[in-house]
Amino acid sequence: MTLSISELTDPMGESPAPSIKxxxxxxxxxxxxxxxxxxxTIAPGExxxxxxxxxxxxxxxxxxxxxxxxxDTGTVAFDQKHVRIGxxxxxxxxxxxxxxxxxxxxxxRSVLENVFLGSWSNIFTIARSSRDRxxxxxxxxxxxxxxxxDAPVSSLPLGKAQQVEILKALARGSKVLCLDEPxxxxxxxxxxNLIRLLxxxxxxxxxxxxxxxxxxxxxxLADRITVLRDGNQIVTDDANGYDADKLVQLMVxxxxxxxxRTPGAIDPNAEIVLRASNLTNDxxxxxxxxxxxxxxxxLAxxxxxxxxETLNAVFGSDRVTSGEVEVNGRRVRRNSVSASIKNGxxxxxxxxxxxxxxxxxxxxxNIALPSLDKRxxxxxxxxxxxxxxxxxxxxxxxxxxxxxxxxxxxxSGGNQQKALFAKWLINPPQVFLIDEPTRGVDVAAKVxxxxxxxxxxxxxxxxxxxxxxxxxxxSLSHRLLVLQQGRVVAEFDRSASPDEIMSAAFL
Amino acid sequence: MKTETLAVTSPSTTKRRFRIDLKDFGVLGGLLVxxxxxxxxxxxxxxxxxxxxxxxxxxxxxxxxxxxTICIISGVFDLSSSANLAMSAIAGVFFTxxxxxxxxxxxxxxxGAALGAITGLMIVVTRVHSFIGSLAMSIIYRxxxxxxxxxxxxxxxxEQLDGFRVWTRSVVGGITSGTLLFVLALIIFGLILxxxxxxxxxxxxxxxxxxxxxxxxxxxLIHVSAFAISGLCAAAAGxxxxxxxxxxxxxxxxxxxxxxxxxxxxxxxxxxxxxxxxWRTAVGVMILTVxxxxxxxxxxxxxxxxxxxxxxxxxxxxxxxxxxxxxxxS
Numbered sequence: 001m002t003l004s005i006s007e008l009t010d011p012m013g014e015s016p017a018p019s020i021k022x023x024x025x026x027x028x029x030x031x032x033x034x035x036x037x038x039x040x041t042i043a044p045g046e047x048x049x050x051x052x053x054x055x056x057x058x059x060x061x062x063x064x065x066x067x068x069x070x071x072d073t074g075t076v077a078f079d080q081k082h083v084r085i086g087x088x089x090x091x092x093x094x095x096x097x098x099x100x101x102x103x104x105x106x107x108x109r110s111v112l113e114n115v116f117l118g119s120w121s122n123i124f125t126i127a128r129s130s131r132d133r134x135x136x137x138x139x140x141x142x143x144x145x146x147x148x149x150d151a152p153v154s155s156l157p158l159g160k161a162q163q164v165e166i167l168k169a170l171a172r173g174s175k176v177l178c179l180d181e182p183x184x185x186x187x188x189x190x191x192x193n194l195i196r197l198l199x200x201x202x203x204x205x206x207x208x209x210x211x212x213x214x215x216x217x218x219x220x221l222a223d224r225i226t227v228l229r230d231g232n233q234i235v236t237d238d239a240n241g242y243d244a245d246k247l248v249q250l251m252v253x254x255x256x257x258x259x260x261r262t263p264g265a266i267d268p269n270a271e272i273v274l275r276a277s278n279l280t281n282d283x284x285x286x287x288x289x290x291x292x293x294x295x296x297x298x299l300a301x302x303x304x305x306x307x308x309e310t311l312n313a314v315f316g317s318d319r320v321t322s323g324e325v326e327v328n329g330r331r332v333r334r335n336s337v338s339a340s341i342k343n344g345x346x347x348x349x350x351x352x353x354x355x356x357x358x359x360x361x362x363x364x365x366n367i368a369l370p371s372l373d374k375r376x377x378x379x380x381x382x383x384x385x386x387x388x389x390x391x392x393x394x395x396x397x398x399x400x401x402x403x404x405x406x407x408x409x410x411x412s413g414g415n416q417q418k419a420l421f422a423k424w425l426i427n428p429p430q431v432f433l434i435d436e437p438t439r440g441v442d443v444a445a446k447v448x449x450x451x452x453x454x455x456x457x458x459x460x461x462x463x464x465x466x467x468x469x470x471x472x473x474x475s476l477s478h479r480l481l482v483l484q485q486g487r488v489v490a491e492f493d494r495s496a497s498p499d500e501i502m503s504a505a506f507l
Numbered sequence: 508m509k510t511e512t513l514a515v516t517s518p519s520t521t522k523r524r525f526r527i528d529l530k531d532f533g534v535l536g537g538l539l540v541x542x543x544x545x546x547x548x549x550x551x552x553x554x555x556x557x558x559x560x561x562x563x564x565x566x567x568x569x570x571x572x573x574x575x576t577i578c579i580i581s582g583v584f585d586l587s588s589s590a591n592l593a594m595s596a597i598a599g600v601f602f603t604x605x606x607x608x609x610x611x612x613x614x615x616x617x618x619g620a621a622l623g624a625i626t627g628l629m630i631v632v633t634r635v636h637s638f639i640g641s642l643a644m645s646i647i648y649r650x651x652x653x654x655x656x657x658x659x660x661x662x663x664x665x666e667q668l669d670g671f672r673v674w675t676r677s678v679v680g681g682i683t684s685g686t687l688l689f690v691l692a693l694i695i696f697g698l699i700l701x702x703x704x705x706x707x708x709x710x711x712x713x714x715x716x717x718x719x720x721x722x723x724x725x726x727x728l729i730h731v732s733a734f735a736i737s738g739l740c741a742a743a744a745g746x747x748x749x750x751x752x753x754x755x756x757x758x759x760x761x762x763x764x765x766x767x768x769x770x771x772x773x774x775x776x777x778x779x780x781x782x783x784x785x786w787r788t789a790v791g792v793m794i795l796t797v798x799x800x801x802x803x804x805x806x807x808x809x810x811x812x813x814x815x816x817x818x819x820x821x822x823x824x825x826x827x828x829x830x831x832x833x834x835x836x837s
Contacts (some may be wrong), residue, residue, distance in 0.1 A: 358713065361710060361782075368707070
């Protein structure tokens with residue numbers, strides 16, 4: 001790919017990226033400071049990695065640069081000149097583009113309209129889409145992105161939608177790209193493409209500021225790094241000389257909790273708990289598998305390969321047109337979530353915010369929800385018993401603090417994710433279907449959750465884990481199914497190497 | 508519910524339960540201020556006759572608003588409630604003519620619940636947005652009401668009229684049985700929302716329908732039942748209204764569903780669903796009623812009353828969305 005970078009990032013022929021200097025930048029909410037006195041300088045063309053646990057202040061820092069929230073204290077200077085970033089518009093004018101975790105696109109409108117959102121070329125307000133179209137096609141050639149220009153953004157998978165965001169930033173001629181967890185929702189191929197593109201952009205003078213939980217990814221990408229912990233700047237330094245262990249130590253401020261264990265051996269004669277046969281719908285074709293008591297089965301595959309769709313089909317939350325699910329030899333009524341739950345199935349869904357939690361309600365309300373009927377007389381809830389079982393579930397998943405009466409929307413990502421598990425522990429299911437167990441949670445919570453999954457299996461549950469992180473599924477599972485375009489294409493045991501698995505997923 | 512924004516980072520969470528909730532305070536405080544003002548500014552406000560009237564005026568809108576509360580918390584709007592009210596009241600009069608007052612009343616309630624359930628079913632099955640779906644059903648019900656009555660006013664037989672007026676009778680201390688019916692509805696549905704598994708499901712479905720579905724809740728059933736409750740409440744309101752007039756007619760209570768929604772919102776129930784309470788609606792209804800009463804007692808030009816009511820709705824909704832915004836951001 002030949003990249004005419006000067007044109008790509010500088011369609012109007014403007015000046016190069018500014019140097020950015022933050023001086024004692026701070027931010028607090030309701031009297032609690034979430035960011036304190038961050039001082040750092042970022043050179044033009046630098047890739048700067050921001051690291052830290054959830055709640056460390058990384059996203060807050062990015063949002064300040066992106067004009068989404070104003071800083072309370074401190075100053076920001078571009079090329080030694082003080083700038084005021086009070087709104088997204090200010091930051092766009094400064095050449096800064098923020099690509100947040102939640103993409104800022106208009107789902108019902110086309111790729112073309114979204115890329116030039118708010119700055120369509122026009123003659124006296126009459127849109128000239130032919131010109132935008134030409135610019136976009138050029139940009140897509142340069143970046144190697146292939147998108148249907150006229151497709152509505154809502155029809156694109158997440159990875160493609162993110163490409164639209166990047167194109168949008170480039171089309172504006174942004175000199176500074178701020179990316180918040182850009183790879184969290186991407187499959188391996190998209191991730192590799194994105195990293196390659198970011199490196200190319202940086203080489204041509206664009207400044208990149210990136211937040212990611214994937215330490216190796218940051219280490220392979222960033223020139224310099226800043227580690228934040230509880231809103232404090234712990235270190236800003238060249239990335240050379242740091243490894244993942246050292247970063248984790250800086251992030252959590254103590255020797256990292258013992259890393260997750262690996263699953264122990266399972267009894268090969270243990271009874272088969274879950275049997276899925278020939279599950280088929282619009283997304284998956286003819287999926288069959290069996291899991292024994294205590295076994296953890298991993299589902300791997302690229303984005304769109306059908307991992308989540310398989311779990312939802314088993315759980316009855318996506319309709320299947322044919323196929324059967326049996327738990328302990330008993331057939332489960334098709335396409336019924338409540339029948340699945342009654343038969344001992346549980347689903348921890350992919351997106352805790354959209355599918356998992358009622359954010360405005362308390363942790364107790366959320367955790368008690370699936371088992372409400374167990375604690376009632378004539379529909380009236382036994383509140384004391386509810387408080388007891390919820391308290392126990394919260395302890396079981398290791399959520400700390402008095403969170404029972406706090407709205408789950410206010411909990412950290414890690415605790416929200418744990419709450420999703422706690423929901424099902426009150427009335428422990430025989431089969432756990434777990435989709436993206438640790439997306440967007442910090443390192444410590446990730447270890448906790450992995451250990452929790454192993455404990456569930458050791459306690460006798462059959463577990464299916466699907467994840468876009470290959471390392472996660474390989475380290476957790478006894479056995480691994482690789483999916484591709486909705487079909488099972490390969491099966492591996494623990495001894496398989498990541499390369500073998502990846503090649504199965506691609507070919 | 509509203510103070511938890513602090514809980515993310517605040518270490519002193521132990522006292523949270525006793526912290527004053529700004530939103531509760533605002534609503535109750537607002538009602539109190541108006542009441543105090545009227546008590547001091549007029550000699551007539553605190554007379555028992557005025558207070559009895561005040562409660563009486565709150566009954567019809569209050570009953571509809573209780574149903575609207577359940578709907579809004581569960582994430583749907585019922586714009587068909589006042590049309591349902593007319594249908595049920597007309598049906599109630601017909602049933603009274605045939606079966607007598609008591610059975611007529613019960614059958615009117617069942618009619619309301621059934622029509623509400625039909626509205627709900629239509630919306631759940633066709634997956635039309637509840638706003639449009641219930642609007643369409645309301646037009647259908649109004650039309651059917653005209654068909655049923657040939658556009659005329661219908662009333663029970665002359666000898667039944669005295670019994671039919673049951674909801675205007677004063678019971679204790681001049682308070683009417685209609686008022687007691689409203690209070691009963693407040694208690695029953697307040698209790699259902701607050702203390703039962705069904706109530707918990709309503710909140711969950713309104714707060715995040717997908718999360719509720721994946722937790723095994725049959726969300727369509729919850730929505731249909733919410734519409735049925737709204738229909739039941741509307742029918743009760745219709746019978747109170749018919750009882751007062753001694754008759755029912757197809758155009759009765761037109762537009763009251765919007766006033767009811769306004770009362771719900773003024774009380775502080777979130778228009779986004781998933782948060783709110785019946786007591787809030789009671790406060791919202793009383794605020795609207797007391798303001799109307801105040802305009803009367805003070806001899807102010809009642810045309811300004813609408814301006815005040817509109818401003819109140821704006822304030823309530825703005826407070827709600829600002830709070831949600833703040834909570835999302837943190």
